[in-house]
Amino acid sequence: MADPAAEVVRTGATMLFESLDSLVTRYPDLSIRTVLTGRGARAYLPLVVAGKVAGTLVFVFAEHRVFSQEDKTFMTALAGQCAVALGRVRLQARTRTVADTLQRALLPVALPCVPGFTISATYMPATAGLNVGGDWYDAFLLVDGRLVVTVGDVVGHGLEAAGTMGHLRQALRIAAHETGEPAAALTVIDRALRWSTPEPRMATALCGILDPVSLEFVYASAGHPAPVFAGASVELLPGGDPPLGVGTGRFRDQRTVLTPGSRLALYTDGLVEQQRDVMTGTAALLTAMHGVAATSADPAVAIVWTLMGGVAPRDDVAVLVLAVVGVGDRLEATLPLGPTLLQSTRLAFERTARCIGVGERQRALLQVVLGELLTNVVEHAYDAAGGDVTVRVYPENGTVVIQVEDRGRWRPLRADGHGLGLRIVRALAQRLDIVQGPTGTRVTFIAPIERAETEATLPVGPDESEAALTPGTV
Amino acid sequence: MHGGLAHVAIRPGDGIPVLEVAGIVDMTSVALLDTALQDAAALERGGVIVVLDQATYFDSEGLELLFRRQASLATRRPTLRVVMRRAHPLRRLFDIVGSAAIIPVFDTLEEACGEQNPRASEGP
Numbered sequence: 001m002a003d004p005a006a007e008v009v010r011t012g013a014t015m016l017f018e019s020l021d022s023l024v025t026r027y028p029d030l031s032i033r034t035v036l037t038g039r040g041a042r043a044y045l046p047l048v049v050a051g052k053v054a055g056t057l058v059f060v061f062a063e064h065r066v067f068s069q070e071d072k073t074f075m076t077a078l079a080g081q082c083a084v085a086l087g088r089v090r091l092q093a094r095t096r097t098v099a100d101t102l103q104r105a106l107l108p109v110a111l112p113c114v115p116g117f118t119i120s121a122t123y124m125p126a127t128a129g130l131n132v133g134g135d136w137y138d139a140f141l142l143v144d145g146r147l148v149v150t151v152g153d154v155v156g157h158g159l160e161a162a163g164t165m166g167h168l169r170q171a172l173r174i175a176a177h178e179t180g181e182p183a184a185a186l187t188v189i190d191r192a193l194r195w196s197t198p199e200p201r202m203a204t205a206l207c208g209i210l211d212p213v214s215l216e217f218v219y220a221s222a223g224h225p226a227p228v229f230a231g232a233s234v235e236l237l238p239g240g241d242p243p244l245g246v247g248t249g250r251f252r253d254q255r256t257v258l259t260p261g262s263r264l265a266l267y268t269d270g271l272v273e274q275q276r277d278v279m280t281g282t283a284a285l286l287t288a289m290h291g292v293a294a295t296s297a298d299p300a301v302a303i304v305w306t307l308m309g310g311v312a313p314r315d316d317v318a319v320l321v322l323a324v325v326g327v328g329d330r331l332e333a334t335l336p337l338g339p340t341l342l343q344s345t346r347l348a349f350e351r352t353a354r355c356i357g358v359g360e361r362q363r364a365l366l367q368v369v370l371g372e373l374l375t376n377v378v379e380h381a382y383d384a385a386g387g388d389v390t391v392r393v394y395p396e397n398g399t400v401v402i403q404v405e406d407r408g409r410w411r412p413l414r415a416d417g418h419g420l421g422l423r424i425v426r427a428l429a430q431r432l433d434i435v436q437g438p439t440g441t442r443v444t445f446i447a448p449i450e451r452a453e454t455e456a457t458l459p460v461g462p463d464e465s466e467a468a469l470t471p472g473t474v
Numbered sequence: 475m476h477g478g479l480a481h482v483a484i485r486p487g488d489g490i491p492v493l494e495v496a497g498i499v500d501m502t503s504v505a506l507l508d509t510a511l512q513d514a515a516a517l518e519r520g521g522v523i524v525v526l527d528q529a530t531y532f533d534s535e536g537l538e539l540l541f542r543r544q545a546s547l548a549t550r551r552p553t554l555r556v557v558m559r560r561a562h563p564l565r566r567l568f569d570i571v572g573s574a575a576i577i578p579v580f581d582t583l584e585e586a587c588g589e590q591n592p593r594a595s596e597g598p
Contacts, residue, residue, distance in 0.1 A: 342500055346531070364563035368533045375501050375535065420534035420571045427570040 003027070003034075005056040008044045012053045014076070015044040019064045041065035045079040049087040057082055099159050100125050103135075103316075106166035111139045112340065114147050114212060115333030115348035115391070120300040121320040124313055126157075126270070134161035134203075135268045135316040136169045140176075145343035147212060148176045151224065151266040151318055152205035155243075164201055168193070168244075172207060182207040182220035183251040186244065190222065193245040202245040206266055212347045213354075215258040215324065220251040225269055230289040231262035236282065263293055264322045265300075270315035271307055281307065293321060329355040331393040337378055337386045345374060345391055349402075356395045359452030365428055366402065366447070372421040373404040373443050381408030381441070399430065399446050407440035482510040490521050492583065496528035499536040507536060511543045511554075521547065523586050525557040532564050537571055544577050555579075555586045 004015050004027060017023040020039040024030060043059040057079045065071075103125065111119045121137045134154035141147055150172050154164045171192060175185035185207050193201060206227065208219035219227065221240020229237050241251045258264060265285065272281030288306045296302035299321040308317075326332070331352040335341055349370055353363045370391070377389045392403040425445060426432055433444040485492040491514035499507055507524075514522045524540065526532060540554060547553040556579045558565050568579050580586040 339502065342502060343498070346498075361563040364531075365566065367531060368564070368567065371500055371531065371533045375533070378501065420537050424534055424567060424570050 003030070004042070004044045005058060008046050008056040009053050012046045012048070014046065014072075015042075016067050016072075017042040018066055038062060039064075041067070043067065043071075043075055045075055047079055047083040047086055049083050049090065054083065054086055054090070095159065099157075099162050102159060103162045103165070106162060106169065107136060108138055108140070112141050112147065112344070113333070113335045114141070114344055115331055115335065116212065116325065116327040116351070117147070117210075118323045118325050119147075119149070119320065120298050120323070121318070122298075122300040122304055124304055124308075124317045126313055126315050134165050135270065135318040136165045137266070137318045137320040138169050138173065139320065139322075140173060141340040141344055142177060142180060142209070143343065144180075145212065145340070145347040146180075147210040147322075148173075148207065149210070149266060149320055149322060150176075150205060150207045151268060151320055152203055153224070153268045153270075153316075153318075155202040157316075164203070168203055168205070172205065176207060176209070180209070181253060182209055182218055183253040186220050186222050186251040187249060190244045190249045190251070194249070202243050204243045204269075206240070208264075208266070210258070210322065212327075212344070213351045215260075215327065216255060217258055217264065218253050218255050220253050222251060223247075225267060225272065228265040228267075228285055228289050229256060229258075229262065230265075230293065231259045234286045234290045236286070258322075258324050260324055260327050262324050263289060263299065265289055265293070265303065265319065266322075267303075267319045268317060270313055270317040271304065271319055273315060274308055274311070274313060299323065327351055327355075329395055331391065334388050334390045336388045337382065341378065341389070342371060342374055345370065348391075349393055352393045353400065356393075356400055357449060357451050358400055359450050361452070362447075362450040366400065369425050369428055369445055369447075370402055370404070372425050373402070373445070376421060377404065377406045377408070381406040383408075395449065396446075398449055400449050402445040403442060405440060405442040482506050484510060484514055490519055490523055490587065491517050492523045492525060494525045494528065496530075498531040499529055500531060500533055501535045504535045504539055508539055508543070511539070515543070515547060521553045521555065523555045523557060523583065525583060526564070527557065527559050527562060529558075529564065532567065534571075537567065537573070540577055541573075557581070557583050557586045 004023065008015055018041050020035065020042070023042050024035070037060050040061040040063045042061070045057045046053045047055040047057055059075060104123065107123055111121060119139050121139065123135060123137065134157060136150070136152050138150045139147065150169070152165070152168060152172070154161045154168060168189060172185060172189055175188040176182070179185045179188065186205060189205070193203065204223040206219060206221045206224040208217055208227070210217045223243030224240060226236045226239040229235055237256060238254055240254070242248060267285070272278050272285055275281055284307050285303065288303045292302040292306050293299035300319040303321065304317055304319055329352060331348055333345070333348060335345065346367055349367060350363065353366060358366065374389065374391070381387065381389070387406065387408050390405040392401070394401050429445050429447055431446040435442045481496045483494045485494060493510050493514055495507060511522060511524070540556065544554040554577055556568070556577055558568070558579055560581050565579070568574070573579065
């Protein structure tokens with residue numbers, strides 16, 4: 001054993017050396033660094049935490065020293081104090097790690113894919129003390145295809161707050177599914193929180209529901225920081241009602257309409273309170289929404305880094321940015337197969353077809369065409385491991401083109417009595433191309449646009465790409 | 475296209491069971507319609523009328539189900555009847571798949587109720 005400090009950790013026994021000479025005699029291979037600390041006495045004492053030696057406390061004296069009983073008593077007491085402090089630090093670090101891990105485990109694993117929109121979200125735990133825990137973000141689709149986004153902040157920190165956060169986030173999901181309205185969902189949560197045991201908790205939350213066709217965003221806020229909307233200009237949207245768990249328990253739905261190319265940020269207060277000045281933090285957020293959020297591939301992360309100024313946050317921060325990136329007369333989206341695929345694609349098609357000018361009657365039938373093609377991919381293209389599907393819709397020379405492409409093994413829609421899908425698709429098509437290749441299948445449906453005389457075409461946003469989508473081969 | 479998945483209600487009464495279908499009938503919701511059809515058929519009141527006027531989406535999954543149930547009901551008279559107003563955008567689907575010979579489609583519920591001897595066959 002070439003190092004007395006390591007030997008103390010191994011044995012748990014105190015080691016005293018009256019001079020460097022006596023130390024070197026026992027440990028001839030001492031590091032030069034230990035030798036250079038001086039020629040005086042050394043004392044090595046174990047730091048015992050929870051019955052185990054966690055480290056060694058080393059005393060280096062300037063001169064030769066014969067250790068008295070008082071010396072030994074003093075050093076042992078000091079080592080005991082250090083061990084207690086070390087134990088607390090380690091416990092706090094462990095608790096913080098558990099809280100951080102729990103917090104992350106309670107946040108959504110993945111965000112939904114919504115054609116025409118991007119959702120970016122991030123959570124950054126506080127670095128000091130046990131401030132971790134309590135903030136959340138969430139995004140999910142209702143069965144009718146509308147997108148729900150929520151952010152919230154449970155009062156308090158640590159494991160208990162993280163646990164409450166997990167319960168609230170899930171409860172808000174269920175309430176949103178059941179009610180379909182943000183204010184009604186918050187009312188349900190507020191009631192549950194008031195009657196929670198052993199004691200009621202308080203939380204702030206914002207719940208919003210986006211209609212992907214009309215782009216109307218309905219939201220209700222329970223004491224939560226106001227959302228920031230960045231369209232032609234950047235503005236704070238109206239705030240809300242008292243927090244959950246206190247106050248009147250009544251919440252109001254507020255409405256705004258997003259525009260093509262716009263962004264909406266939901267966040268927790270840690271984002272704008274980093275400088276202990278909410279006004280300055282909010283102003284910085286407005287600037288970031290106009291700046292980095294518009295150009296970054298991950299606006300939520302960009303906003304957090306910008307507002308934190310490279311400094312780790314003092315409080316938890318959760319940010320969710322919803323961006324309207326591709327709603328117009330062209331739709332191109334690659335989506336994973338899943339329970340929301342059909343409905344979210346239907347809504348995206350509805351808006352795109354309206355922008356193209358397809359009349360209501362033909363839209364209903366083309367929805368069936370798209371549904372038949374997607375259903376075939378769902379049922380036949382992939383095995384249980386799943387896959388994804390790319391959908392393209394665009395106008396071309398007076399026609400509307402619907403293209404569905406998978407990367408699996410495609411089985412032709414059957415034309416017998418048990419497979420009516422192909423019969424329907426062919427009957428409604430001016431032209432139907434099916435290109436099968438080793439890496440997948442692309443089906444292209446083309447039909448003349450049938451416009452409705454009395455129906456207005458939805459405006460195409462300013463962000464729409466002018467580049468034409470050109471069908472290729474698989 | 476809003477309105478969510480299918481909602482199927484069996485209209486109470488002593489006559490032929492009437493299923494009122496609203497919303498979206500696709501591969502994820504067709505089982506709801508199937509269950510309701512079987513429940514209605516089990517009443518054994520001389521058939522079933524399916525009203526699709528409020529259906530916002532109805533594709534081959536729903537059509538194939540109607541054909542299958544019609545085949546299983548074929549020994550009873552009268553059997554399955556569908557109501558969908560002529561102006562409904564999806565009415566054309568019944569023409570495309572040639573359902574007229576198998577499942578009679580009526581413009582109104584009154585017409586369907588008044589029909590005493592609808593035709594039935596083994597399949598499309």
